[in-house]
Amino acid sequence: MTDTLAPFARPDGRAVDQLRPISFETGIAPHALGSVLVSFEKTRVICAASVDERVPGWMRAQKVEGGWMTAEYSMLPYSTLDRKQRDISRGKADGRTIEIQRLIGRSLRAVFDLKKLTGKTIWIDCDVLQADGGTRTASITGAYVAAQIAVQKLIADGKLNENPFVDSVAAVSVGVFQNTPILDLNYVEDKDATVDANLVMTGSGKYVEVQSSGEEATFDRAEMNTLLDLGAKGIAEINLLQEAAIAEGLKA
Numbered sequence: 482m483t484d485t486l487a488p489f490a491r492p493d494g495r496a497v498d499q500l501r502p503i504s505f506e507t508g509i510a511p512h513a514l515g516s517v518l519v520s521f522e523k524t525r526v527i528c529a530a531s532v533d534e535r536v537p538g539w540m541r542a543q544k545v546e547g548g549w550m551t552a553e554y555s556m557l558p559y560s561t562l563d564r565k566q567r568d569i570s571r572g573k574a575d576g577r578t579i580e581i582q583r584l585i586g587r588s589l590r591a592v593f594d595l596k597k598l599t600g601k602t603i604w605i606d607c608d609v610l611q612a613d614g615g616t617r618t619a620s621i622t623g624a625y626v627a628a629q630i631a632v633q634k635l636i637a638d639g640k641l642n643e644n645p646f647v648d649s650v651a652a653v654s655v656g657v658f659q660n661t662p663i664l665d666l667n668y669v670e671d672k673d674a675t676v677d678a679n680l681v682m683t684g685s686g687k688y689v690e691v692q693s694s695g696e697e698a699t700f701d702r703a704e705m706n707t708l709l710d711l712g713a714k715g716i717a718e719i720n721l722l723q724e725a726a727i728a729e730g731l732k733a
Contacts, residue, residue: 489661491658491670492670493669497661497663497664497711498711499665500521500715500718500719501521501522501523501524501665502520503520503521503719503722504519505517505519505520505623505722505725505726506518506520507626507726507727507730508730509527510527513531513606513627513631514530514531514631514634514635515529515530515626515628515629515630515634515730516528516529516530516627516630517529517623517626518610518623519619521613521615521618521619522613522667523613523667524609524612524613524614524615524619524667525610525619526607526608526609526619526620526623527606527607527608527610527623528605528606528620528627529606529627530603530604530605530624530631531603532601532602532603533603534601535602536549536600536601537551546596547594547595547596547597547599548595548598548599548600548601548602549595549603550589550595550598551602551603551605552582552583552585552586552589552604552605552606552607552624553582553604553607554581554608554617554620555567555607555608555609556608556609556612556616557608557609557610560609560610560611561612581616582607584617584621584681585617585620585621585624586605587690588624588625588652588689588690589605589621589624589625589628589650591650591681591689592625592647592650592683593628593645593646593647594646594647595645597642597644597645598641598645603631603632605624605627605628607620607623612668613667614654614666614667614668614669614670614671615653615665615666615667615671617679618652618654618679618681619652621650621651621652622652622653622719625649625650625651626723626726626727626730628646629723629727630727630730630731632644632645632646633731634731648683648684648685649683649684649720649723650681650682650683650689651681651684651716651720651723652679652680652681652682652716653665653680653712653716653719654671654677654679654680655680655708655709655711655715656670656674656675656676656677656708657674657675657700657704657708658670658673658674658675662704662708663711664712664714665715674696675696675697676694676695676696676698676700676704677693678691678693678708678712679692679693680692680709680713680716682712682713682716684720686713691709693705693708
């Protein structure tokens with residue numbers, strides 16, 4: 482790794498521990514109970530939470546108590562430079578899509594008490610409008626905001642007794658680019674990173690998931706610790722933005 486004092490310039494001029502400009506526009510999907518357009522600069526994802534007054538068939542068959550929360554993820558055809566074919570045109574979802582939507586669902590359920598959501602399913606739809614790196618981390622971050630707004634509206638309407646969320650959750654990417662650990666990779670950095678990692682963490686600082694791999698490279702424990710520290714710093718900053726977005730979304 483490069484000494485932290487050595488000159489280093491990221492393609493967009495950010496510091497190594499600096500997030501991209503992040504914004505949340507709530508109420509973007511009027512027919513959803515909770516929704517937000519989350520932007521990590523050029524990466525933009527609509528996350529919408531809808532509530533179904535029933536649980537999946539497997540829960541009814543197995544007499545599992547409580548409710549369920551799940552997610553669907555898709556990249557719109559015009560979200561990338563080259564048009565991305567819709568999954569329905571191929572007749573099936575690709576492996577990456579399935580992996581990411583399962584990750585979003587796991588991340589939310591990790592901080593959610595399903596037993597307090599009796600008889601209901603919360604669906605989170607994450608649709609990528611524009612992709613410039615970090616679509617899965619942006620989706621998780623926005624999904625929590627949309628779901629939290631939806632839950633608090635259910636409580637206000639008397640359809641839920643208490644908030645099932647036990648913590649917040651957010652995600653961010655970290656990696657090694659030009660021998661330097663950096664936070665929140667955009668596409669240019671991500672495609673040339675020698676180490677790529679996605680961190681999902683709770684507001685209390687616990688890990689939900691750590692996805693890390695070397696791209697034709699290896700990394701040691703010290704390098705991993707540096708990446709984890711960068712990610713924790715970024716997620717703490719994201720948590721504050723999420724809280725402000727939820728408060729704004731509940732005003733509508």
